[in-house]
Amino acid sequence: DTEVTQTPKHLVMGMTNKKSLKCEQHMGHRAMYWYKQKAKKPPELMFVYSYEKLSINESVPSRFSPECPNSSLLNLHLHALQPEDSALYLCASSQRTIMNTEAFFGQGTRLTVV
């Protein structure tokens, strides 16, 4: 199984809503990532979890709250988002963060904030 699975595929939410994005991998990877990608731009790193601990937070606003309940799951909790937060949110995983390995990406969640 070399898949990173993200749910939902599409999400429309209002600015007062609370929602969560979910990501799952069963490759035994101990590093998991959230990226944000706006149209015609490269993916931008938001968070890195290493061994279920948050190791990088790229100055992301607190309306985005990551959570890593176990080594296979990664959530991104959303609250009070703005329309400019509309983007493709990508989850990725890699074997480790202390050695060079490739990251595998999920299909993404297309988020629209109205």
Added chain:
Amino acid sequence: DQQVKQNSPSLSVQEGRISILNCDYTNSMFDYFLWYKKYPAEGPTFLISISSIKDKNEDGRFTVFLNKSAKHLSLHIVPSQPGDSAVYFCAASAGNYGQNFVFGPGTRLSVLP
């Protein structure tokens, strides 16, 4: 300031010919480089990588070349196929604790039949 640059936003190549996608980086701490391919509405798919201790890595039709002194890498696709049409991202990381993949802006490759 972009740490990873792909100066060609787009590239068109005839089927069967070689596609060469270029990437430049500025951060000398980068020691691992990757190429990803992305179709619309999908996540990036890993293609090939190279460590800074090598200058070439080959996998089937894909070859990546690294010139550390020039801080330049390139992806060669031979022969190019219409299914290769996608956006190609170059990515780099410093390989330290807390691996952070930094992506270039991407090059859209169109392989014409």
